[in-house]
Amino acid sequence: MASVILSGSLQQLAGGDAHVELDARNVKQLLRMLSERYPELAPHLEQDSFAIAIDGEIFQDVWFAPIEPDSEVHLIPAIRGG
């Protein structure tokens, strides 16, 4: 299962969990599973703009980016820039 790392503000919203194993095959599945497991996190996943770092590569707004069973996944704020 993919190893999902939650840090900082997200960790607070996930009841203090810093790490969770999820059987998600893509980003959309991952977001759904996190929302189900952590209801307080759900509105932030829907309203805030997040990027997903899968094995170090950052994906923004790419729901179907694949996640491998041994992937390390980080949720980070989306980056926009100027």
Added chain:
Amino acid sequence: MNDMIIPDLVERELKVVGTRPLRPDGMDKVTGRAKFGADMHVPNMLIGRVLRSPHAHARIKSIDASKARALKGVKAVITADALCDLPSEFVPAGEMMVNFRDITRNVMARDKALYEGHAVAAVAATSDAVAAQALSLIEVDYEVLPHVIDVEKAMQPDAPLLHDDMYTIGADPKPEKPSNIAKRVEFGFGDLDAGFAKADVVVEREFTTKPVHQGYIEPHACLASVSEDGQAELWCTTQGQFIVRAFCAKLLGMEVSQLRVTASEIGGGFGGKTVVYLEPLALALSREACQPVKMVMSRTEVFQASGPTSGAKLWIKVGATKDGTVTAADALLKYQAGAFQGSPVQPGAMCAFAPYELENVRVIGFDVVVNRPKVAAYRAPGGPIAEFAVESVMDEVALKINMDPVDFRLKNAAKEGTRAPYGPKLGPIGLVQTLQAARAHEHYAAPLKANQGRGVASGFWFNIGGETCASLNVGEDGSVAMVVGTPDIGGSRASLSMMAAEELGIPLEHVHPIIGDTSSLGFNFLTGGSRVTFSSGMAIVQAAREVIEILRDRAAKLWEVPMEEVEWVDGHARFTGSGEAKSLSLVELAKTAGKTGGPIIGNAAINATGAGPSLATHLVDVEVDPETGAVKILRYTAIQDAGKAVHPSYVEGQMQGGAVQGIGWALNEEYIYDDKGRLENPGFLDYRIPVCSDVPMIDTVIVEVPNPNHPYGVRGVGETPIVPPMGAIANAVSHATGVRFTDLPMSPPRVLDAIDSNQAT
């Protein structure tokens, strides 16, 4: 002097990419033919002007526009009611999640004016003079409220409250009362206490930075025309015509496809033209008047009402062992957001320690509203502020352990596989190469005289990809019209044309770039995040490869051979099967396109991913006049990893431009307010950006560590160059004077005060 260091470039031999041709839009821009935002004129055009709040914080009790409406020549008067009042929720706008409640209230104040210059009404009239007279006839009854400008004062429990429904997101426990603190963010990992316990040296400092404007020379300008059936056209200076369309359609209650937005040439943006100010007002006025309406901001309006970047209060603590290993790093960042939430504290917190490989790190950030204009993006938003403070402390740590500052950074430099302070591991990056180039550079060993100092600083920026469309249309003569949806700010017509020519194997002069309007392509995210040469480049490469497939297919049909036996080399289809050699050029295939299957076009619609961070190291020498406190930049060298410099001259231009903007941020630029919250220096005379005589030639060194996710190895380069300058210059001034400078700008009075105070102790 401009140098290039190329360790491992993409393997294929490149003929166009990496060269330095003239830019396609250069002639129009130097002859004045290029049409910028204020250059559009149409028949029956009205002039729109905005009435702005004279107060930093005031309740709007009533607005009486009856006298203005009665004035001859006035065709429309609008207040906030002309725009949709939208609920507070984050909804998609193009690719962004935005709170339209805030956008509509920033474009036009509703119940409260939240900063001096906040729009409260607008008029459209037959002339500028009539419009100005009409503004003077609008009667606004204000209840002036207490205001707050300073970020730390705004965080106090008894501070004047800007929004009575703002509860800090991310605070634990959840606050029971509203405040001006919109958000708390935190990043990091490890054990700070253990890390600091291991340290032989700990440096802890507080810093301040002032809001600074992006300083684009061209003010905001637009021309809107709404027809009686609700169809609308808008010409404007913007970094993203599709984002303007998304924002305006929402604020005007239109379908996006009713609105066609064309981006003019742009006279600078630097992030400040990623939002809307005049555009929804011009559309609303045109809708009411049933005539086109043109609006252009004055320079005063640009300063009062368009976004600068945040000012901030920062605290940094770094510990290191005597051998130069950083053992722990901690930061607290408080950023002003302006009147509505959304400062760049989040990316600032993520960037703060990103150039370093750390075991124990924490960054906490606060997004705080104050009675100033809402901040807008400014090159690497948030990064320069935090990294100025971090690079200053890193310099001081190196000094305390008597270690060369470049060697100190090399010992702790982030590299491929380093876990970034915001979580994920970094891919291939070129920080080490920039530091090595700095240490080897002749500049670094050049002698200094009395009152002179040398500073070094590194900087990180993420870069992004995003939604992108592009089209290549092969004409019947073999020339290629290239249509992209991202405005050209820094030479992207050139870089994108070059990638098209490289892929197709044709001379660059046969590729003709066009910036398409919103009806000519699918959605494009804006020109920002240093994404255009990366993302639009990927789309162009994909479109070109689609064209090549069509050309190979046409040649195969003409030769009556399988397509697999046709290759594309140097702009020609070549038969690779046995028998007589055959070749057809793109020009020859284009001539017969109508008979071989129809027009030849290639389209790409992608969400580009895999943008690689760009890192830089800057060296600067300064001389400080001990009698006046004036700081002169003697020499400056910017070194940056570009991945692959498609057009090295424009990469160098980005590096030089970022360095110069950073010099202004470091030495002169600041918003100055009076005690009523009114901006005292809304013009380039009193808000002093650097001019040519203020800066030496900025030398550049391009390092190329290819981004493996791009066909040519490209990384964005536009934002990173503004990250290191403030830290590098602060370090140089500190070394020249023996006084550590922690407050920006280091203007002559401030420098003189510090020198005098130091001598007095």
